[in-house]
Amino acid sequence: MKRxxxxxxxxxxxxxxxxxxxxxxxxxxxxxxxxxxxIMDADTGLVLAQQNMDEELHPASITKVMTLGLACxxxxxxxxxMVTVSHEDVYSLAGTDSSHIALLEGEKVPVKDLLYATxxxxxxxxxxxxxxxxxxxxxxxxxxxMNDQVAQLGLVHTHFANPHGISxxxxxxxxxxxxxxxxxxxxxxxFEELFTNNEMYIMEPTNLQPVTRYFSQQDSMRIGSSxxxxxxxxxxxxxxxxxxxxxxVCLAEKNGVRLICVTxxxxxxxDRYADVRTLLDYAFSTWTSYTEIPAVSGAASLTVQGxxxxxxxxxxxxxxxxxxxxxxxxxEDVALTVDLPDVYTLGGELDGWxxxxxxxxxAQESASVRVPLTTSGxxxxxxxxxxxxxxxxxxxxxxxxxxxxxxxxxLAVALAGxxxxxxxRRRGVTLRVNRADPDGI
Numbered sequence: 001m002k003r004x005x006x007x008x009x010x011x012x013x014x015x016x017x018x019x020x021x022x023x024x025x026x027x028x029x030x031x032x033x034x035x036x037x038x039i040m041d042a043d044t045g046l047v048l049a050q051q052n053m054d055e056e057l058h059p060a061s062i063t064k065v066m067t068l069g070l071a072c073x074x075x076x077x078x079x080x081x082m083v084t085v086s087h088e089d090v091y092s093l094a095g096t097d098s099s100h101i102a103l104l105e106g107e108k109v110p111v112k113d114l115l116y117a118t119x120x121x122x123x124x125x126x127x128x129x130x131x132x133x134x135x136x137x138x139x140x141x142x143x144x145x146m147n148d149q150v151a152q153l154g155l156v157h158t159h160f161a162n163p164h165g166i167s168x169x170x171x172x173x174x175x176x177x178x179x180x181x182x183x184x185x186x187x188x189x190x191f192e193e194l195f196t197n198n199e200m201y202i203m204e205p206t207n208l209q210p211v212t213r214y215f216s217q218q219d220s221m222r223i224g225s226s227x228x229x230x231x232x233x234x235x236x237x238x239x240x241x242x243x244x245x246x247x248x249v250c251l252a253e254k255n256g257v258r259l260i261c262v263t264x265x266x267x268x269x270x271d272r273y274a275d276v277r278t279l280l281d282y283a284f285s286t287w288t289s290y291t292e293i294p295a296v297s298g299a300a301s302l303t304v305q306g307x308x309x310x311x312x313x314x315x316x317x318x319x320x321x322x323x324x325x326x327x328x329x330x331x332e333d334v335a336l337t338v339d340l341p342d343v344y345t346l347g348g349e350l351d352g353w354x355x356x357x358x359x360x361x362x363a364q365e366s367a368s369v370r371v372p373l374t375t376s377g378x379x380x381x382x383x384x385x386x387x388x389x390x391x392x393x394x395x396x397x398x399x400x401x402x403x404x405x406x407x408x409x410x411l412a413v414a415l416a417g418x419x420x421x422x423x424x425r426r427r428g429v430t431l432r433v434n435r436a437d438p439d440g441i
Contacts, residue, residue, distance in 0.1 A: 027326070027364045029282055034275040035265035038175035039283050042251060042258035045183055046323050046358065047367040048287060049279075053176040056157050057264045060239030061099070061122045062178060062249045063165035066146050067130055068119055068194060069185030071111070074134040077189035079112035081133075088139055089128040096166055100125040101215075107208040116201040119194050119237070120215035124164035131163035139163065153180055167243040175262040178249055182260050186251065195251065196235035198222055221250075221273055228273040232280055238272075246272040254284040257324055286364070287324035293334050293356060295320035299373065300338040306346040316340065316373040318354035326363035333359050340373065350375070 028049025031037060036052035047053070075081065085107040093100060101117045103109065103125040111133065118126035131142025139162070146160040157174035158181075165171070173181075185191050203213040219236045220226040236250035246266035252259050261279050266272035299318040304311045318336055325333070340352035352373040360366045 027360055027362060029278055031263075031275050031278070033267045033271035034263050036175045037261070037263045037275070037279060038179045039279055040176075040179040040183070040260045040262075041287075041324050042183060042186070042260050044321060044323055044369045045180060046369050047176065047365045048259070048283065048324065048326075049365055050175065054157050054174050055264075056172040056174055057247075058167045058171065058241060058244035059165055059173045059178065059264065060167070060241045060244035060247045061165040062237045062239040062247045062262075063160065063163065063171070063173075064118055064122065064127055065178065065185050065195075065237055065249060066149065066160065066181050067127050067142075067163040068115060069181070069188050069191055070134045070142075070145055070149060071115060071118075071130040072185070072188035072191040072194070075111055075189065079110065079115060079190065081111045082108050083111060083114060083129050083133050084108050085125070085129055086132060089125055089132065092128065092139065093124055093166075096124070098124045098164070098166055101203075101213055102209075103129065104208045107206050109206055113203045115190075115194055116197070116215055117203065117213070120197070120201055120217060122218065122238075124166065127162075127164035149184070150177070150181075153177075153184055155180060165239055165241070165244075167241045175264050178262045178264075179260045182249055182251065182262075192235070192251075195237070221276065228277075230277055230280060232284060240269075248272050248276055250276065252280055252284075255288060257284065257287055257289065259283050259287070286326050289324070290322045291325045291329075291331055291334075293321045293323065293331050293336075296336060296354075297376075299336070299354065300340060300352075302340055302352065302375075303343045304346055305343055311346065314344075315376045316352055317376060319371055319374055321354075321356050321369065321371055323356070323358070323369070325358070326360065328363050329358070329360065335359065338373065339370075 028039065028051060031051055034051075036055045036057060037050060038047060038053040039049045040047050085103045085105055087105050090103055090105050099122045101121050101123040103123075109129065114126045114130050114133070117123040118130060128139050131139045131146075133142075135142025135145050142163055143160055146163065150158045150160070155177040157172070158177040159170055159172060161168040161171035186195070198217050201215040203215065205212060217223060219233075219238050220228040221230040221233050222236060223229060230252075232252040232254045234251045234253055236248065239247035244265065246263075246269055248261075248263045248266070250261050252261060259280075261276060261283070263272060263275055263279070266275055296318040298315050300316045301313050302316055303313055316338065318338065323334070335357045337355045337357065338353070339355055344350050344352075353370045354373050355368050355370050357368040358364065358366060
């Protein structure tokens with residue numbers, strides 16, 4: 001793997017750090033009643049401030065962000081399907097004294113009701129039923145799907161043992177990982193609508209339950225009459241167990257800046273609310289707008305081969321990025337490195353990335369985001385090969401000739417495959433995120 005560097009400033013040392021990981025900056029409030037937090041730009045995943053953000057802690061009910069995200073992914077916007085509540089959904093919770101909506105074995109419940117019950121009432125029986133829904137019929141398989149998604153997101157400080165968050169020694173996450181889980185969930189059909197709903201939800205009687213059930217928002221920071229009300233918060237999930245203590249994850253916005261804030265292991269509910277407000281006040285006074293980091297054409301070149309022989313060279317462009325920078329920082333404090341393989345074999349995955357690294361100093365966390373590189377010159381290279389017998393032709397066309405259309409299609413499929421594995425589209429900008437880490441993780 002070769003790493004080429006283009007920088008907006010002549011900071012040679014920064015280039016090395018951008019590749020192998022930057023030490024954490026000293027930015028952000030120091031909290032004493034809350035163990036860990038992470039403030040992240042919701043659009044790019046750039047870490048802005050943090051405290052112990054990689055510490056593995058019990059998440060409690062903020063676990064349900066992953067559960068709900070996978071359920072929304074499974075439903076693809078169609079919440080009309082029915083789920084039959086199983087024996088395990090209900091009785092696996094016996095003796096836990098956990099939150100539930102009294103689902104009954106054999107009860108047929110619309111997916112929409114389960115989503116709102118799990119989100120608003122933090123229903124553990126609802127989370128179990130959703131895990132069976134996206135897991136193919138069992139809670140165990142649903143939990144496996146949750147851990148598979150963790151792996152796909154490249155997160156290393158998370159492992160789920162259940163879909164609801166009841167404390168277990170094998171059930172943990174970190175503030176950074178949970179922030180990235182929320183970023184991913186927000187890309188799933190209907191999730192943001194669910195996550196930000198503030199209206200009472202009415203669940204109609206079912207085949208076994210004649211009673212109408214009502215679910216209301218439980219986060220005091222989203223209730224206008226509450227002393228803890230915080231108008232910048234769009235959506236949130238709260239959690240608590242005796243082991244986890246108070247946990248919190250939210251999406252907040254002010255003046256067009258969208259942030260994710262996660263706190264874990266706050267001593268009390270009052271501490272949780274006070275510390276979240278402290279973090280959001282700090283964040284929205286520090287990051288008030290976005291800075292455009294310009295695209296760079298010809299940031300790197302890459303040799304393309306097929307069948308073991310070189311076909312030619314393509315140019316790779318860094319698409320640019322829009323990120324929040326603290327006062328005193330400019331685009332010159334952002335370095336660009338290019339991370340790509342030595343050679344690209346046509347038909348395989350093109351794993352090429354533009355890595356934008358912020359040197360935040362005392363102003364904000366020193367961290368990185370990764371954006372897929374775009375290619376230019378591929379069409380011309382393939383066109384120049386047309387009409388020429390080439391040993392690599394068998395890799396791209398059975399007739400023995402390199403087809404411009406086929407070659408472009410193969411590359412497009414490869415790009416899509418690589419991209420689907422690591423990133424999602426949001427607001428027309430495609431991003432894969434990886435922060436700098438001293439250990440290179």
